[in-house]
Amino acid sequence: MHNNSMKPLAYEACPQCDLLLNAEAIAVGIKAHCPRCGCLLYRPRHYSIERSFALSLTGLILFIPVNLLPLVGIVVLDNAQDASLWSGVASLYEEGLWGVAALVFLASLFFPFLKIMLSLLISGHLYFRKTHRHLSIWMRTLQHLDEWAMLEVYTLGIIVACVKLASRTELKFGFGLAAFIALLLVIVMLSSSLDEHLFWRRIDALNKSARKKT
Amino acid sequence: MSISNKKSALRQGLLRCHNCGYITTVLSTNTDNTPAAGTLNHCPRCDGELHARLPNSFQRTAALLCSAFILYIPANIFPIMIVTKFGVPEPHTIISGIVALINGGMIPIATLVFIASVLVPLIKMLGLSILLWAVQHRWQRNLRLLTVVYRLIAFVGRWSMLDIFMISILVSIVSSEALEQVLAGPAATAFAAVVVLTMLAANSFDPRLLWDRLGAH
Known part of the structure; x- marks a missing residue:
């Protein structure tokens, strides 16, 4: 039983309706959909590992200005006031809404950071063909936290807040906002260039070759 | 991808890993669709827990x-x-x-x-x-x-x-x-x-x- 199941089967199953499908090689640029429920099964990407590695490295660098610089500011009676990712969390916490503060912190800072770090670690290991005993755990974590990193939603929040403020005061936009938008683009591109099927196959191959050596 | 035989994978004793999509065989399942004792508990590829369906x-x-x-x-x-x-x-x-x-x-x-x-x-x-x-x-x-x-x-x-x-x-x-x-x-x-x-x-x-x-x- 165990020996038999270690051999890869030439089947796929739809994750949303469990229809059994014959596994087929899909060319880049083609989307494979489930014929029964229409679920997107697989969409192969060009240079997925290389792109993910480059993008996550870029994202990590962009995280520094995004964290340090203010996003937007207003001027009230010669008194400048800024908002950054951190100050929003801090004001909510000071007000006693620690639950909301924690959620904003996780969705706008912690999970995006973790997503970039994990992508960097995984794609880096795959790129240099190095194995690591935690590769599978990293990959599983990355898949689960994907929807909890909400920078694109935060961007809409910034837009709505700016529109509300613009009617009353003058707004100032800093480099922080530019860095934030760049980080947002990097994260969106990272999500779309990461080919999960390819990553799992390569992780599996690395783990197997490591097992043979020992 | 083409249809194999219009049946679900589970009904044919095959199980898809939630995490990595790897297909494994199960001999039997309990009533709550978890693999029965003696069959696989962890995915051989990604080592994640295997469930036929999300638990509860x-x-x-x-x-x-x-x-x-x-x-x-x-x-x-x-x-x-x-x-x-x-x-x-x-x-x-x-x-x-x-x-x-x-x-x-x-x-x-x-x-x-x-x-x-x-x-x-x-x-x-x-x-x-x-x-x-x-x-x-x-x-x-x-x-x-x-x-x-x-x-x-x-x-x-x-x-x-x-x-x-x-x-x-x-x-x-x-x-x-x-x-x-x-x-x-x-x-x-x-x-x-x-x-x-x-x-x-x-x-x-x-x-x-x-x-x-x-x-x-």
Whole structure:
């Protein structure tokens, strides 16, 4: 039983309706959909590992200005006031809404950071063909936290807040906002260039070759 | 990908790993669809736990959905934001915030906020209720449409956080006590909880439960 199941089967199953499908090689640029429920099964990407590695490295660098610089500011009676990712969390916490503060912190800072770090670690290991005993755990974590990193939603929040403020005061936009938008683009591109099927196959191959050596 | 034989993988003793999509064989399953004793517990490829279907999917989704419904009431009754102008506090609920935007002539933004903080949570909660109903009553028709509803709910969930993020920016930026001050109200916690609970409910719902009833009597 165990020996038999270690051999890869030439089947796929739809994750949303469990229809059994014959596994087929899909060319880049083609989307494979489930014929029964229409679920997107697989969409192969060009240079997925290389792109993910480059993008996550870029994202990590962009995280520094995004964290340090203010996003937007207003001027009230010669008194400048800024908002950054951190100050929003801090004001909510000071007000006693620690639950909301924690959620904003996780969705706008912690999970995006973790997503970039994990992508960097995984794609880096795959790129240099190095194995690591935690590769599978990293990959599983990355898949689960994907929807909890909400920078694109935060961007809409910034837009709505700016529109509300613009009617009353003058707004100032800093480099922080530019860095934030760049980080947002990097994260969106990272999500779309990461080919999960390819990553799992390569992780599996690395783990197997490591097992043979020992 | 082509259809193998129009049957689900589980009914043919095959099991898909939730994490990496690897297909393994199971000899037998318990009544709750977990692999029976003596069969695989962990995926041979990614070492994640194997389940034929998400564990206790129906119960978990129902419980999370009920909590979300209950919290939706305080989220709409209590003020989500309190704007103090020249010392006069002016509480805003989600709806009155949108009305204020419309009165200010900002129709596109008002529509955006309305969709994100009123329509999306409602669609999500009603949609999940319909999905649970369909599983419970073994609907055999429109399964494809129901799966599309599931995908829509899973995609749209996070966008309701818009209001919470907007408030976090306004709270930190408008804090000069002299003229104007913005504080987050008690509804913010309730609304944030609704968003998180509905996201968790959508994650714990397994759409394959809909298809498992197909042709099984």
